[in-house]
Amino acid sequence: MLRSRHLFLLPGLLALLAIILFPLLFTIRVSFSSWDVVLHAMDFIGGSNYARMMRDTRFWESLVRLVAMSAISVALEYVLGFALALLVWRDLRFKRFFRVLFLVPMMTTPVIMTVIWRTILHESLGPANHLLGLLGVAPVPWLSQAGAAAASVILVEVWQWTSFMFLLLLAGLLSLPREPFQAAAVDGAGPVRTFFSVVFPMMAPITIGALIIRLIEASKMMDSVYVLTQGGPGTATETSSYYIYIRGLRDFQIGYASSLSLTYLVIMIVSLTIVAKVLGRALLGRS
Amino acid sequence: MRLTRLALTALLFLGTARGDEWSKKFPTIKGDVPGPCSFEATSKKSYKGRTLSIVTHAVPVMGEPTALHAKQFEELTGAKVKVVHVPFGDLFQKIMIPFQTGQNAYDVMFFGSLWIGDFFPYLEPPPQSYVDMPQMQDVTRNYKGVATWEGKMVQFPVDGDRHYLKYRADVIDNPKLQAEYKKKTGRQLRVPQTWEEYDEIARHFNGWDWDGDGEKNYGSAEVVARDNLMFSAFISRVAPYAKHPAVKGGFFFDLETMKPLVNTPGWVKGLEDFVKAQDTMPPGGNNFGLGEEIFSFGGGQTVFSYSWDDAFVQAMEPTSRIRNLVGAAPLPGASKVWNRKTGKWDAFKEPNRAPYITWGWTSAVTKDSKNKDMAFDYLCFFANPANHASDLLVGRFGINPYRKAPDFDPAFYVKEAGWAAQVAKTYTATLGAMDESHNRVFDLRVPGVNQYMTSMAAGVSKALAKQLTPQQAMDEVAKEWTEITQRLGPDRIRKAYANVVALEDN
Secondary structure (H helix, E strand, C coil), X not given: CHXXXXXXXXXXXXXXXXXXXXXXXXXXXXXXXXXXXXCCCCCCCCCHHHHHHHHCHHHHHHHHHHHHHHHHHHHHHHHHHHHHHHHHHXXXXXXXXXXXXXXHHHHCCHHHHHHHHHHHCCCCCCHHHHHHHHCCCCCCCCCCCHHHHHHHHHHHHHHHHHHHHHHHHHHHHHCCCCHHHHHHHHCCCCHHHHHHHHHHHHCHHHHHHHHHHHHHHHXXXXXXXXXXXXXXXXXXXXXXXXXXXXXXXXXCCHHHHHHHHHHHHHHHHXXXXXXXXXXXXXXXXXX | CHHHHHHHHHHHHHHHHHCHHHHHHCCCCCCCCCCCCCHHHXXXXXXXXXXXXXXXXXXXXXXHHHHHHHHHHHHHHCCEEEEEEECXXXXXXXXXXXXXXXXXXXXXXXXXXXXXXXXXXXXXXXXHHXXXXXXXXXXXXXXXXXXXXXXXXXXEECCCCCCEXXXXXXXXXXXXHHHHHHHHHCCCCCCCCEXXXXXXHHHHCCCECCCCCCCCEEEEECCCCCCCCHHHHHHHHHHHHHCCCCCCCCCCEXXXXXXXXXXXXXXXXXXXXXXXXXXXXXXXXXXCCHHHHHHHHHCCCEEEEEECCHHHHHHCCCCCCCCCCEEEECCCEEEEEEECCCCEEEEEEEEECCCEECCCEEEEEECCCCCHHHHHHHHHHHCCHHHHHXXXXXXXXXXXXXXXXXXXXXXXXXXXXXXXXXXXXXXXXXXXXXXXXCCCEECCCCCCHHHHHHXXXXXXXXXXXCCCCHHHHHHHHHXXXXXXXXXXXXXXXXXXHHHHHHHHCC
């Protein structure tokens, strides 16, 4: 009986092994090989790739850049997403229309939308600078100056993914019980007080979930960088995923790119676990 | 000789006349041209029940003619042709992974000719009967060289690429603007002979509306975006400073020692010019990829541009507002050239020119293909004279001159494309002269060329973004190149690089 029960689990386990574990184990194996454009044997070179990675300042710089860009993007998405969710949570004319409208960016294809953003931000032919010109504002070097280029990537990320934050937070708001709000109203709390003392604490679990999901996604920031700036100017917008893409698929340094990917994965797992704990302590502790 | 010419003309005429039935069935051609891979000859082959697999670039550049000729080949031979279109960024790995893992994924591949060093072990050389065909014999010296590795032709030529200068003839040849320029600078306004002159003229015409359309114009449109073929633009700027006609034995490396030369003064001077040139580019021009460069010059925004044919072809489109107002010229030269043997700059009375034969689409058949006969017949059909003459005229196809006829005949462009005679003359003369040069520069073409080029692009980009000085940037590139060579094997790279040096040093 016990044996037949285990047999039922077997297809699922095999699928799990094939889909998740095999590629991961294979990547680990490849990361210890010199698989390259000319050396495609699955040899064993010990930790050479990892030693090289430790000296690779471009990789570490891209990681720091990624942390900064994803943290700023997700923070902005959270603030904007929460504001929009609060807006349509209340009684508002055309509430249904706005709910759908705010979800549209998330439903578009990231690469296509980034191409459109690149056109909008084109410095001499794009509408962004044209509109600024009508207002008497000097053209902005959106994609050709380090700071502005990083801001442009963040802008596109925020535009695309605020909807996702909005969706999660609106679902959270709609599931909140009515009683605490009635109690706050009886106590004479105004909207600001109600938000900080009732809504925000009750939304803490949803907030943590939304932030972590978006941080996981933002840590893979690649499409927008690839299309908008290709990591430039210089290396000003080069994120880890884009750098690994260059090393792996452009340069065809498969062994080395695997070691970068694994290190990046471990760093992300550890850091996001810490972030989740810190957020939990900060937000749930208060609630 | 005269008799041969007469016979060839008669054959061509006869072929065109006979080809009418084929042009009715396949309206993209003007008429069939007799030959071993003509429409008629191909129609006599039967590949019914067999499938040919092709990997090529995305539509339209090279992808569209691949698909078009695949469909025609299907109709003529009964074969089934599967065409896989891949975006440029994925093309290398889409081809390389099946090679390395031993999968026989494709019979025919279209790819960048500079990857010859990487793909060479997996390619089937065209049989001698194809190499001897008139259409192949008509391929010019540059592109026979590009298709050859270790003394053997391994690629099947389908395109010819090179960098050259494109300029606004209505500006450079305009007497009023010439007088103004002379008054302001004391110098003659002419097609620039050196990069310094290019910069002077670009600065003069930067930031004001010199064509009277109510929009500001600019000096120079260039390919500057880091991972978007910028390395080619950079090499164009470096070549005349660093390719000394009297110093043989390597442009990228010293072939004897395999020491990178990329941080020598000639290269650094080219980068300094490139950094300076950003002042003369349109707003956002220092983030232009190839597409933006094409539309900037092709759209009439700048006085100069240099890269492949695309921007020129864009400017010559029938709907272009600058149609027939452009000209082609060799890349600017340099009045001083770094001599790495003496460690000094050598002054040149006549500017040193170093034509850069860069990139170019090519094709090949895989060694493991089980359909080699059909694969070579397809490629031969793809490039037959009737298809070639028609493809040359479709700008978006990305097929540019590489055969003696009709590619370098100005009358062809005047008659078939409606170009002004002067434009056609500058175009064919510029392109044709590159075949005559004895100071040519080719792409690096060694195994791992992408690693070297992405490393160089990153260094150059840091200098352009002023994260590093040009010397610091190129020192960083040289260090990385040494590491790459060590990793890939100095002997392997030297042996491969000798093929490139052999092309350049003659």
